[in-house]
Amino acid sequence: MYKTILNIALKNAFLRKSRAILLILMIGLSMGTMLSIEGLYDGMTTNMIDKTIRSDSGEISIYPKKYRLNKEIKYQIKNTPKIIKNIQTLPGVTSVVQRFKVEGLARSATKAYPSTLIGIDLKDEEIFGQFSEFVTSGDLNLGIRGCIIAKELAKNLKLKLNSKLIFTTRDINNEIKSTLFRVKAIIQTTNIHLDNKAIFISKDKITSYLGVDKDSSTQIAIRVNNEKSITTIKKLYFEYDALDFKEINPLLKQMQDMMVIFNSITFSIVMFVVFIGILGVMYVSILDRVREFGIMIALGYKYKYIRYQVISEALFLGLAGFIVGSIVGYISLTYLKIYGLDLSSFADGLASFGMNSILYADLKFAYFSASFYAIIFASILSVFLPLRKIKKLNPVEVIKANK
Amino acid sequence: MIKLKNVNKYFYKGEPKEIHALKNISLEINKGDFLALSGSSGCGKTTLLNAIGVLDNIDDGEIFLNNKEISKLCKDEKTDIRLNEIGFVFQAYNLIPVLNVKENISFIMRLQNFSEDEINSRVLEVASLLQIEDKLDSLPSFLSGGQQQRVAVARAVASKPKIILADEPTANLDSKNSQTLMNMFRELNIKEGVTVLFASHDKYVIDAVDKVIKLEDGKLI
Numbered sequence: 001m002y003k004t005i006l007n008i009a010l011k012n013a014f015l016r017k018s019r020a021i022l023l024i025l026m027i028g029l030s031m032g033t034m035l036s037i038e039g040l041y042d043g044m045t046t047n048m049i050d051k052t053i054r055s056d057s058g059e060i061s062i063y064p065k066k067y068r069l070n071k072e073i074k075y076q077i078k079n080t081p082k083i084i085k086n087i088q089t090l091p092g093v094t095s096v097v098q099r100f101k102v103e104g105l106a107r108s109a110t111k112a113y114p115s116t117l118i119g120i121d122l123k124d125e126e127i128f129g130q131f132s133e134f135v136t137s138g139d140l141n142l143g144i145r146g147c148i149i150a151k152e153l154a155k156n157l158k159l160k161l162n163s164k165l166i167f168t169t170r171d172i173n174n175e176i177k178s179t180l181f182r183v184k185a186i187i188q189t190t191n192i193h194l195d196n197k198a199i200f201i202s203k204d205k206i207t208s209y210l211g212v213d214k215d216s217s218t219q220i221a222i223r224v225n226n227e228k229s230i231t232t233i234k235k236l237y238f239e240y241d242a243l244d245f246k247e248i249n250p251l252l253k254q255m256q257d258m259m260v261i262f263n264s265i266t267f268s269i270v271m272f273v274v275f276i277g278i279l280g281v282m283y284v285s286i287l288d289r290v291r292e293f294g295i296m297i298a299l300g301y302k303y304k305y306i307r308y309q310v311i312s313e314a315l316f317l318g319l320a321g322f323i324v325g326s327i328v329g330y331i332s333l334t335y336l337k338i339y340g341l342d343l344s345s346f347a348d349g350l351a352s353f354g355m356n357s358i359l360y361a362d363l364k365f366a367y368f369s370a371s372f373y374a375i376i377f378a379s380i381l382s383v384f385l386p387l388r389k390i391k392k393l394n395p396v397e398v399i400k401a402n403k
Numbered sequence: 404m405i406k407l408k409n410v411n412k413y414f415y416k417g418e419p420k421e422i423h424a425l426k427n428i429s430l431e432i433n434k435g436d437f438l439a440l441s442g443s444s445g446c447g448k449t450t451l452l453n454a455i456g457v458l459d460n461i462d463d464g465e466i467f468l469n470n471k472e473i474s475k476l477c478k479d480e481k482t483d484i485r486l487n488e489i490g491f492v493f494q495a496y497n498l499i500p501v502l503n504v505k506e507n508i509s510f511i512m513r514l515q516n517f518s519e520d521e522i523n524s525r526v527l528e529v530a531s532l533l534q535i536e537d538k539l540d541s542l543p544s545f546l547s548g549g550q551q552q553r554v555a556v557a558r559a560v561a562s563k564p565k566i567i568l569a570d571e572p573t574a575n576l577d578s579k580n581s582q583t584l585m586n587m588f589r590e591l592n593i594k595e596g597v598t599v600l601f602a603s604h605d606k607y608v609i610d611a612v613d614k615v616i617k618l619e620d621g622k623l624i
Contacts (some may be wrong), residue, residue, distance in 0.1 A: 001513060001514055001516055003513075004510070004513040004514070007506075008499070008501060011501040011502070012501055015501055039546050112618075185615060233608070245465065249464060291497075292500065295493070295497040295499065296499065297482065298458055298485065298491060298493075298497075298511065299481070299485065299486070299491060299511055299558075300482055300485045300486025300487070300511060300514055301486075301514065302482050303478070303479075305514075374446060395458055396458050396459045399458075399495075399497065
């Protein structure tokens with residue numbers, strides 16, 4: 001019997017071909033657009049978080065107590081290599097780097113800007129976050145006085161490759177010290193904290209320049225592959241400030257939350273449109289067939305069969321729309337994931353928010369599964385109002401009226 | 404088989420324009436009867452037919468089908484009776500437009516969960532009896548009025564109901580088709596032993612039946 005009901009539902013769902021095709025296209029295109037927007041929003045935040053993690057914080061960073069409030073070099077992590085060795089033995093840890101950071105003033109021939117000198121080990125940074133991918137010009141061969149400068153800072157100081165700069169700061173004895181560097185490479189991380197202020201030199205160079213112990217650091221950044229490792233590290237190194245990337249970058253966390261809200265709003269609006277679309281089509285379709293339903297009831301077709309039939313009709317249309325939407329969404333997201341959305345004309349504005357000028361989309365199975373459930377829900381919900389009309393139907397009246 | 408006791412039916416009950424459509428109707432219809440309800444337009448033929456077929460509610464009285472009171476059953480129970488006991492033939496054919504002739508004829512059988520083999524053989528049997536076997540794959544919209552009415556009859560008899568209620572079955576047919584249709588009903592009545600009750604004032608129907616029950620202004624005369 002249910003085969004008969006499904007057969008009637010299938011025939012009725014696609015009886016008015018142009019109406020059904022329009023509805024399916026409406027659902028498909030709305031869903032495809034929604035998936036693209038969702039993927040781009042997520043891609044944007046994922047990209048920002050990924051670059052911040054790779055260029056600076058890792059999933060978790062350890063700082064000396066008080067250092068983050070008062071960035072003076074007297075606050076140091078002593079015996080860093082030993083700590084790193086211990087961390088590397090923890091499960092889930094994929095890489096660890098140590099950095100020594102000092103605040104100071106960078107000067108070119110004509111300009112001066114507050115900046116941060118960061119001592120790094122390039123080999124470790126490459127393993128940690130593919131540092132070389134951030135290079136926009138030059139190469140990473142630092143030599144004796146070479147430095148790597150962030151793009152925005154280079155722009156502000158009017159520095160190019162091979163330009164000279166002088167960095168001034170206080171050493172461990174509180175003496176003012178200046179040293180000269182030559183720009184060997186320019187990088188852009190889209191991490192605004194780095195892009196506006198960072199100058200990278202070798203770890204050994206900075207410790208000797210500042211007169212600090214070569215085994216000391218101001219940050220140990222750690223990459224892990226699970227949340228549990230973050231908790232473990234926080235517990236183990238409680239005597240330091242062990243902070244995860246969301247605590248280090250609260251703005252990113254806020255942005256991520258905001259994107260979830262944007263996505264939810266977009267999702268709700270699109271699903272509401274889908275709901276209204278199916279409701280409209282089902283309402284008209286059911287009102288067109290009141291007589292048919294009256295005849296069927298007169299012949300012994302129960303109301304519950306009509307309910308199954310009408311719900312099945314809505315589901316056939318909704319699922320057809322979902323299939324079209326999935327295809328459109330998948331193609332569009334795959335394109336945006338590979339080639340991205342080029343917003344170069346807004347590059348400066350986007351960079352000030354720490355975003356790339358080319359936005360790459362994320363492609364997650366969850367987008368499709370959430371849309372599937374929402375469309376099923378919208379399809380079922382959309383037939384309740386028209387079904388109320390049928391429930392009140394008196395077959396005699398319908399048959400009489402059409403004599 | 405069917406027994407009506409003091410059946411009364413009102414339209415617009417309690418309103419100034421109240422109509423007393425059936426007045427104290429009492430009658431008995433036996434198994435295998437071939438009879439007609441006759442009378443002028445508006446005398447209550449269709450109302451009585453609908454009441455017997457539990458399509459419409461009555462306000463007073465009792466209707467028995469095989470000694471079971473059926474007028475006060477709930478909606479779903481009445482639907483079951485219409486599905487399992489009664490075959491309907493409507494004046495306007497009332498075929499299901501999205502289903503082809505074969506699917507229309509087998510519609511009730513499928514609701515009754517007949518097997519596919521039973522359905523196929525029965526559809527062919529009634530289709531050949533009603534001379535529509537070459538139209539089985541056609542949609543109702545491609546059939547003439549006479550052919551549609553034969554499909555409606557085939558649908559009504561395919562599941563072998565005990566009773567067929569036919570409301571003005573010849574109203575939209577010409578004299579030749581009317582005569583043919585009545586011959587078919589008679590054949591079904593004899594061959595299948597089906598009780599047939601018509602509501603009609605058409606002479607082809609009146610001439611063909613064994614007994615005519617006359618109605619006037621909602622009363623049996």
